[in-house]
Amino acid sequence: MAYHVPLVSSSSLQNFAEIADLLRSGARLEVTGAEHRRVVERGLSKSAPLHRNKNSVADALLIELYHSQLAAVTDDSDLLGFATCNFEDFSEPNGDRRRPHSDLAPLFNPAASRYIYDVDGLENALADWFGADFHEIADEADTLHEEPRTLVEILGAEKEYFDKIWYVRSSILDEKIERGESKPIGRDLEDQRNAARGAIEDRYGRENLGPWDDWTWGFVHGKLSALRWVLGSEWDFLDT
Numbered sequence: 001m002a003y004h005v006p007l008v009s010s011s012s013l014q015n016f017a018e019i020a021d022l023l024r025s026g027a028r029l030e031v032t033g034a035e036h037r038r039v040v041e042r043g044l045s046k047s048a049p050l051h052r053n054k055n056s057v058a059d060a061l062l063i064e065l066y067h068s069q070l071a072a073v074t075d076d077s078d079l080l081g082f083a084t085c086n087f088e089d090f091s092e093p094n095g096d097r098r099r100p101h102s103d104l105a106p107l108f109n110p111a112a113s114r115y116i117y118d119v120d121g122l123e124n125a126l127a128d129w130f131g132a133d134f135h136e137i138a139d140e141a142d143t144l145h146e147e148p149r150t151l152v153e154i155l156g157a158e159k160e161y162f163d164k165i166w167y168v169r170s171s172i173l174d175e176k177i178e179r180g181e182s183k184p185i186g187r188d189l190e191d192q193r194n195a196a197r198g199a200i201e202d203r204y205g206r207e208n209l210g211p212w213d214d215w216t217w218g219f220v221h222g223k224l225s226a227l228r229w230v231l232g233s234e235w236d237f238l239d240t
Helices: 004-025 031-043 058-072 116-132 132-144 149-179 188-203 214-230
Strands: 082-085 113-117
Touching: 031 058, 058 082, 082 116, 113 116, 116 132, 149 188, 149 214
Parallel strands: 082 113
Antiparallel strands: none
């Protein structure tokens, strides 16, 4: 869980950011005296959502704002929807939550105004209004949100490219020693090096350990640098 929680938190923040963008780009509705008056009337008559023994004034303002938006519609082709998961205040009591409370029913009709309950209801409504386009956009949105790697996966990949780069570098050092460009290493270090090489060959397969051309060699280093940056190191830290 300690490895997963940071990534889950980051994903949640991304979701909140996208929701905030939607809210900022939407039309802001301002409450007027007309909505306040109708809320008071609902309270006096104990009409939904003020029919329960609780303070639901904010919910009443929401439904009255929706009422005002309906009254302002001038195009018969416009279709409005009131979406909520608050079935206790807005839905049919002790009945089908997908249906509005009888006090609110006059605000809804299939042709111009739709009562939408919960996420499934919203998805169905959007699919009805936008048809195949909605599903296409939804599918595209899903493909853009890839599951982040876990810390265990990142550490494993960093270890893999560390091993591969070290393996090739140790081979390059051997060549330099043979050409007299570097001093020979001691027997103990040589034994340790050979044992480490054998373990790496067993782990990844000799065919996956170079040598590589200059482009691939640089590409492998880039992977190690990126993985280490994610883990907290500075860019271009490539020590092995």
